[in-house]
Amino acid sequence: MVKHLSLLLLLLLSALSQSWGQDDVPDVTSTFAITNANIIVKPGQIIEGGTIVIKDGLIHQVGKSVTIPIDAEVIAGDSMFVYAGFIAAASHAGIPSKEEKRQGRPEGVKVSDPPNDVAGITPQKSIRETLKHNDGSIAALRKQGFTISHTLPKGRMMAGRGSIILLDGESADDMILREDVSLAGSLKSAPRIYPGTTIGVLAKWRQLYRQADLAKDHEKKYKMAPSGMKRPSFSQEIKSLYPVVNQEVPVFFSGPKQMDLHRAMQLQKELGFKMVAMDIEQGWKLIPRLKSSGTTAILGMNLPKGATKKDKKKDKKKGDDAKEEKGEKEDVGDEDKKKPEEKKEELTEEKKALKKRIKSSQADYVGQAAAFEKAAIPFGFSLTKVKTADIKKNLMAMVEAGLSEDAALAALTTNPAKILGISSMAGTLEKGKMANIIVADTSYFKEKVNIKYVFVDGHKHEMEVKKKEKKKGEGEATGEIAGTWSYVVDVPGDSPVEGKLKLIGADDSYTAEITTDTDSDMIEISEVEVDGNNVSFAFTTDIDGQTMPISMSIDITDDEFEGTVSIAGGMMTAPITGSKTSTPNE
Amino acid sequence: MKIIISYIIAAILITSQLASAQQIAKTETGSFLLRGGTLVTVSNGTITGDLLVADGKIKSIGESIPLPAGAIEIDCAGKYVYPGMIDGGTKLGLQEVGSVSLTSDHNEIGDFIPHMEALTAVNPNAVSIPVTRVNGITSALVVPSGGSFPGTASLINLVGYTPDQMYAGFKGAVLNFPATGKRGWWDRRSAEDIKKEAEKAMKTLDDTWKKVKLYAKINAAASSDKKALAGYNPSMDAMLQVANGTRHLLVEVNKEADIKAALKWIEKNEVNAILTGVSEGYRVAADIAKADLPVIVGPVLSIPGRQSDKYDAAYTNPGLLHKAGVKVVLRTSSYENVRNLPYNAGFAAAYGMGTEAALRSVTLSAAEVFGVAGQLGSLDEGKIANLFVSDGDPFETKTDIYHLFISGRKVPLESRHTLLYDEFLNRDPGLKK
Amino acid sequence: MNNSMMNHKLYTAILLLLVSQWMMAQDVLIKNGTVITITDGVKENTDVLIQNGRIKSIGEGLSAGDEVRVVDAEGMYVMPGIIDAHSHIGIDVVNESTAPVTAEVRVGDVINPYAVSIYRALAGGVTTSHAMHGSANAIGGQCETIKHRYGEEDPEALKMEGAPRTIKFALGENPMRVHGEGQGIQPKTRMGIEQVFRKAFAEAQEYASAWKDYNAGKKQVAPAYDVRKEAVADILSGEIIIHCHSYRADEILMLMDVLEDYGVNQICFQHVNEGFKVAPELAAFGASASVFADWWAYKFEVYYSTAYNAAILTKNNVVTSINSDSGELIRHLYHEAGKSQKYGDLTDNEALKLITINPAKQLGIDDRVGSLEVGKDGDVAIFSAHPLSIYAIPQMTIVDGTVRFDIQADPIDMRLDIDPEEEMPAFYELDAHDHHRCMEGVFEELFMHQH
Structure with missing residues (x-):
């Protein structure tokens, strides 16, 4: 009953939010003409002073002398720049962050042989089940110019199947362009259950893949001549790997760091599946191998902290860290106003060299995209790890590091279209393609560009000032502390620990209850200190017969938090992240 | 004749020891004349001559010393006599079995607990003690660990039935100076977090120190009228001598920036300090020398603190500090393998310190730093007879030790390790039942 | 630019x-x-x-x-x-500690050629090491013999081509603590550990014979593929050399008995602190021993140890090596070998064999190095x-x-x-020597399980 009630509440809420978002005034036309604009048909092909006509969700006309239909809403595109809508080659757009959080290890799970779904093995899972048309991530990405996303489920080693979706629509059905086009693969291990480490994950990949290969043969043989043969009976996980084993569906394998990518490529070589390497952050040294093996590459759009110009400025403002590390200031240059009493410390040759190496390393990361361009490997971008707000900044940093604007644009349009097999319908502003269009007030590659309109499938979205967007997206009050949060502690050298944290109370008086997914014991915490958005508390627990004092300090931003767990007075610390699963009245 | 008697005694001892497997023989008391050895005095060069041990002391050093009545003569021709080595930082006797926490007595609960006395918890019968001393280590500082002021360390000699019998005349309060390094590879705190924590710790330290000074002031003023003091305050009482400079503060600090901060803090508060750990001492060796503070460094056999450091940073650190004019003492920080002190010294010697300086660092320098140079650290008349006889350089693994004296007692060269060797080298029965 | x-x-x-x-x-x-x-x-x-x-x-x-x-x-x-028959340098994962038998995992999958510890080992004269899985499980993962080709960036280039496959076994406290105490499953005692081996061996034997029947055309349908049993079957067929973390004399004898029942004879006991007590039995079985020069007392099962272990084993004709199990110790194995002269008066050549030809024999690479x-x-x-x-x-x-x-x-x-996100290389307060100790005690369950 309670469950039903909360469901009802949820429905009510979403209905309400929809009515707020909808215009009362009906649309009068679905035909649009953007006139006298700089139309970048595709990377390297620009029509100056051109007109583009959108009709029935398609690009109806594009060119210099185009007749504007009488039912068209005309957008005077004077001096504006028009681009094909961006395509995320891989992202989690539309998957609510709370949905993917594991429910954790259920009671009585066998650590050495947990059920597949708990272990992160759900290749049968389609995103249709979790995709939310009104998830905030969709509007946020659209605002950045994205119109299509290859959305992969979140999860571990085999998270499920990805689908290509339009970043606009009234339902999952409405949005899905092509379903189950990929398998999301990674080396992510399960929390303190098998496979709990990268070596376990790799072994499990081998196990499942070869098992599926044999199962597929068994089914085939049985179909032909069942008499006298044991009836095949395989799990849905195994069955759903048949298209992968048959090389009909590629594995989009996450390989951020060089070693991850190497390991994914080794596994691919051994098992022979079709692979697209994605989330690549440190792949430049593997360019020759990617090239010779013909592996398709999708680069991560995230960059290391401190690697982009804006980051550096921010860091500087925060004030520097330990005195010894002061040297940073020297390189930052003129704007830096030192306090007069603080003498600048002379850097030793050794430290100068160290700083140079770190900068050089950062330059390598930022320059990765340019290196791929130079090696003539076409690539798309994955948005699985980047903060949406950093997309443009990071792209510009890559451009500054040598990535050409054409290649950057291709990585957002034509390349992902090709990788995803949708070149015939998306990726350029050619006649007949889907009307996925960005209209910007100047060149996209200018720092102060404003995206004015984004058309998805012919639907016009006028981009508003930031405030309004935020209201629409988030809905709930930000920074609310009370509620139930799911958390993940990234235990160094081991699998993460997950659980639930319930913060109870209001204003300045809070208590907390904390549980882990590995055992049922609940710990009550009577004193919770709240300072702004910072929440801290301490408790003790038994680990291996020892009483361990544990303290946590978390910073809450909207429905997420991050912070630090400190064990035994700081003998060990680990980062903790969390997200809200419910507010107190749910 | 005496020699024959001592052989007979030895033979009896061996048989009795076989009967009572793994029981270490008693130490012997008496007078012993070490005849004709090469005496590496550390204080006065190397000489060939005789050394008489009597009444627990080095009674005399010289040529052709007549054998006193009742004394046992030990032929040391071709052998070397060294002062016993002193380890500047161990958990010897405070820990029996590493993973069994209830055998661990060095880490008490509390952040400001200088009244926790390491000496109280030293187990005179810890299995590690004979294992240590048979390698020529005769004294060790036993150090509590844990929070900011985890307790008071004591210097002990490695023979005795009670802690008091072992006590060797030095105590120092331990301060773990606020550290801005990572605690280990598992420590994932951001640089920001570490900085914040260290700042907080620094503030706590300053506040604590203010209180210590205030307490000392009130205590001095109230010396005639103890009632003026507010009740039972053991932790503050334990700091009184540190506050007035008559007891050392052992300041554990390792990272370059932290060492600099510690030097400042020590200077500002006029603390009578000894720096311990000092892994990155070589980066600020001149500053330490200028502050005229001694250091207890080690273990020398360590990996460098940073991934970017030269592979031999820990090997060369003692030598570089020594060359900068710092008085260097070495430590193993161990409980079961304090016996590796000579090898830590050997690595320091090989990597720049030189054998002579390295030997001094584990003998006379240590005694000087601990204020017991009148009794320990060299072969000088009147000092306590802590010494050993070997067939060569004790830093070399090939070198064997033949005789060992601690507090003037002749110590059997037995430990669990030697006894197991004796029993199992030629096992009987072998394969058969 | x-x-x-x-x-x-x-x-x-x-x-x-x-x-x-x-x-x-x-x-x-x-x-x-x-x-x-x-x-x-x-x-x-x-x-x-x-x-x-x-x-x-x-x-x-x-x-x-x-x-x-x-x-x-x-x-x-x-x-x-110099050759180190027991180390964990150059790999990103040491323990898959979630099951008492994990024969299918391979640390060779996670070699990290960028580990500075490899260079530091080179600076101690070490050219080959045996990168091992940890000791959390009775049957742990497969190990990898690596050559210290520091500077090569392809992990595959570090693998010693042609070196025999090896696997980690573990007896005693570690598997007992992790599985028995930690998860409430067998093994919680040394009795349980024996049965873990017997069960794994028996099942692998059945598995191998089922495949044999299938491959001979006696069965229409392939047996259910099992990557774990594949690996255990390879041990039984002699394709994989066992390197077994062990301490106590009784458990060493137990494993030799089990192996005898299954006709397996390639085994090197690792650490084997009480090997000296059963040296004649080890020699008779043909087992070898890879020991610490002087580590002891860090847990109860090594309390009755002696640094004379290497000498006693050597003099009983057991092929013996001295290993590091540590990124610190590996830098001075020559010195560790020297301790066998302090503790047992081995000759120079006997001592040096402990870190050269003997570990080579234990890894099956003595024809090469x-x-x-x-x-x-x-x-x-x-x-x-x-x-x-x-x-x-x-x-x-x-x-x-x-x-x-x-x-x-x-x-x-x-x-x-x-690391592009680290402003300066961090300073670590504890050296490797210490953190081993740390791991041994309180945090054993939370972290890796090594020696």
């Missing part, structure tokens, strides 16, 4: 130049050293010529062409590259003094004819992969 960028690249360029020099396997002629061959005595004033990565000749007054790099080793000692012999790999360590002396400083370490460590050209910062 602007000026400062140029500067940034410069340091990297210099390092890469160095690395590229390493990569060029150059022929090397080591002149006039005292050559400790291990298998053929010590030769004064002798030269060693390495060509195409192999030892071409050993003798007096050798000469070679202009393109050969000549190393003057006068007054120095030239010995075979472990001694200076014509035709063997060009793996050489050159020392300033006799390697068993405390004053010996490694001068140069050569792997397959490539100079990988040279004290004359040894930059401070030898990292090959720089």
Whole structure:
């Protein structure tokens, strides 16, 4: 009953939010003409002073002398720049962050042989089940110019199947362009259950893949001549790997760091599946191998902290860290106003060299995209790890590091279209393609560009000032502390620990209850200190017969938090992240 | 004749020891004349001559010393006599079995607990003690660990039935100076977090120190009228001598920036300090020398603190500090393998310190730093007879030790390790039942 | 590219130049050293010529062409590259500790060629190490014998080609604590550990015979594939050498009994602190032993240890090696070997065998490395003094004819992969030696399980 009630509440809420978002005034036309604009048909092909006509969700006309239909809403595109809508080659757009959080290890799970779904093995899972048309991530990405996303489920080693979706629509059905086009693969291990480490994950990949290969043969043989043969009976996980084993569906394998990518490529070589390497952050040294093996590459759009110009400025403002590390200031240059009493410390040759190496390393990361361009490997971008707000900044940093604007644009349009097999319908502003269009007030590659309109499938979205967007997206009050949060502690050298944290109370008086997914014991915490958005508390627990004092300090931003767990007075610390699963009245 | 008697005694001892497997023989008391050895005095060069041990002391050093009545003569021709080595930082006797926490007595609960006395918890019968001393280590500082002021360390000699019998005349309060390094590879705190924590710790330290000074002031003023003091305050009482400079503060600090901060803090508060750990001492060796503070460094056999450091940073650190004019003492920080002190010294010697300086660092320098140079650290008349006889350089693994004296007692060269060797080298029965 | 960028690249360029020099396997002629061959005595004033990565000749007054790099080793000692039969350097994961049997996992999957610990081992004369899975499970993962080709960036290039497969077993406290105490499943006792082996072996035997029947056409449908049983079956067929973490005499005898029942005879007991108690039994079985020089007392099962272990085993004709199990110790294995002279008076050659030919035998690579012999790999360590002396400083370490460590050209910062998010390389308060201790106690359950 309670469950039903909360469901009802949820429905009510979403209905309400929809009515707020909808215009009362009906649309009068679905035909649009953007006139006298700089139309970048595709990377390297620009029509100056051109007109583009959108009709029935398609690009109806594009060119210099185009007749504007009488039912068209005309957008005077004077001096504006028009681009094909961006395509995320891989992202989690539309998957609510709370949905993917594991429910954790259920009671009585066998650590050495947990059920597949708990272990992160759900290749049968389609995103249709979790995709939310009104998830905030969709509007946020659209605002950045994205119109299509290859959305992969979140999860571990085999998270499920990805689908290509339009970043606009009234339902999952409405949005899905092509379903189950990929398998999301990674080396992510399960929390303190098998496979709990990268070596376990790799072994499990081998196990499942070869098992599926044999199962597929068994089914085939049985179909032909069942008499006298044991009836095949395989799990849905195994069955759903048949298209992968048959090389009909590629594995989009996450390989951020060089070693991850190497390991994914080794596994691919051994098992022979079709692979697209994605989330690549440190792949430049593997360019020759990617090239010779013909592996398709999708680069991560995230960059290391401190690697982009804006980051550096921010860091500087925060004030520097330990005195010894002061040297940073020297390189930052003129704007830096030192306090007069603080003498600048002379850097030793050794430290100068160290700083140079770190900068050089950062330059390598930022320059990765340019290196791929130079090696003539076409690539798309994955948005699985980047903060949406950093997309443009990071792209510009890559451009500054040598990535050409054409290649950057291709990585957002034509390349992902090709990788995803949708070149015939998306990726350029050619006649007949889907009307996925960005209209910007100047060149996209200018720092102060404003995206004015984004058309998805012919639907016009006028981009508003930031405030309004935020209201629409988030809905709930930000920074609310009370509620139930799911958390993940990234235990160094081991699998993460997950659980639930319930913060109870209001204003300045809070208590907390904390549980882990590995055992049922609940710990009550009577004193919770709240300072702004910072929440801290301490408790003790038994680990291996020892009483361990544990303290946590978390910073809450909207429905997420991050912070630090400190064990035994700081003998060990680990980062903790969390997200809200419910507010107190749910 | 005496020699024959001592052989007979030895033979009896061996048989009795076989009967009572793994029981270490008693130490012997008496007078012993070490005849004709090469005496590496550390204080006065190397000489060939005789050394008489009597009444627990080095009674005399010289040529052709007549054998006193009742004394046992030990032929040391071709052998070397060294002062016993002193380890500047161990958990010897405070820990029996590493993973069994209830055998661990060095880490008490509390952040400001200088009244926790390491000496109280030293187990005179810890299995590690004979294992240590048979390698020529005769004294060790036993150090509590844990929070900011985890307790008071004591210097002990490695023979005795009670802690008091072992006590060797030095105590120092331990301060773990606020550290801005990572605690280990598992420590994932951001640089920001570490900085914040260290700042907080620094503030706590300053506040604590203010209180210590205030307490000392009130205590001095109230010396005639103890009632003026507010009740039972053991932790503050334990700091009184540190506050007035008559007891050392052992300041554990390792990272370059932290060492600099510690030097400042020590200077500002006029603390009578000894720096311990000092892994990155070589980066600020001149500053330490200028502050005229001694250091207890080690273990020398360590990996460098940073991934970017030269592979031999820990090997060369003692030598570089020594060359900068710092008085260097070495430590193993161990409980079961304090016996590796000579090898830590050997690595320091090989990597720049030189054998002579390295030997001094584990003998006379240590005694000087601990204020017991009148009794320990060299072969000088009147000092306590802590010494050993070997067939060569004790830093070399090939070198064997033949005789060992601690507090003037002749110590059997037995430990669990030697006894197991004796029993199992030629096992009987072998394969058969 | 602007000026400062140029500067940034410069340091990297210099390092890469160095690395590229390493990569060029150059022929090397080591002149006039005292050559400790291990298998053929010590030769004064002798030269060693390495060509195409192999030892071409050993003798007096050798000469070679202009393109050969000549190393003057006068007054120095030239010995075979040191081999560590037990380490965990160069791998990103040590333990898959979630199940009592994890024979299917392979640390060879997670080799990290950027681990600075590899360079530090080279600076201690170590050219080959046995990168092992941890000791959390009765049957742990498969290990990898790696060559210290630091500078190579492809993890596969570190694997010693052709080295036999090896696997980690573990007895005693670690598997008991992790599974019995930690998860409430067998094994919680040494009795349980025996049965874990017996069950795994029996099931693998059944599995192997089911496949045999299928492959012979006796069955229509393939047996259910099991990557774990595949690996255990390979142990039973003798394809994989067992390296078993062990301490107590009783558990050592137990495993030998189990192995005897299954006809398995290739085993090296690791740590084996109480090996000295059952040395005659080990020798009779043909088992070898890889021990610490002097580690003991860090847990209860090593409380009744003796540093004379290596000597007793050696004198009982057990092939014995001294290992590190530590990124710190691996840097001075020559010194660790020297301790066998302190504790048991081994001869120089007996002591040096503990870190050369004996570990090579235990890893099944003694036809390639472990001694200076014509035709063997060009793996050489050159020392300033006799390697068993405390004053010996490694001068140069050569792997397959490539100079990988040279004290004359040894930059401070030898990292090959720089964390872009770390403003300065962090300082770690505890050295490796200490953190081993840390792991042993309270945090054993939370972290890795090593020795």
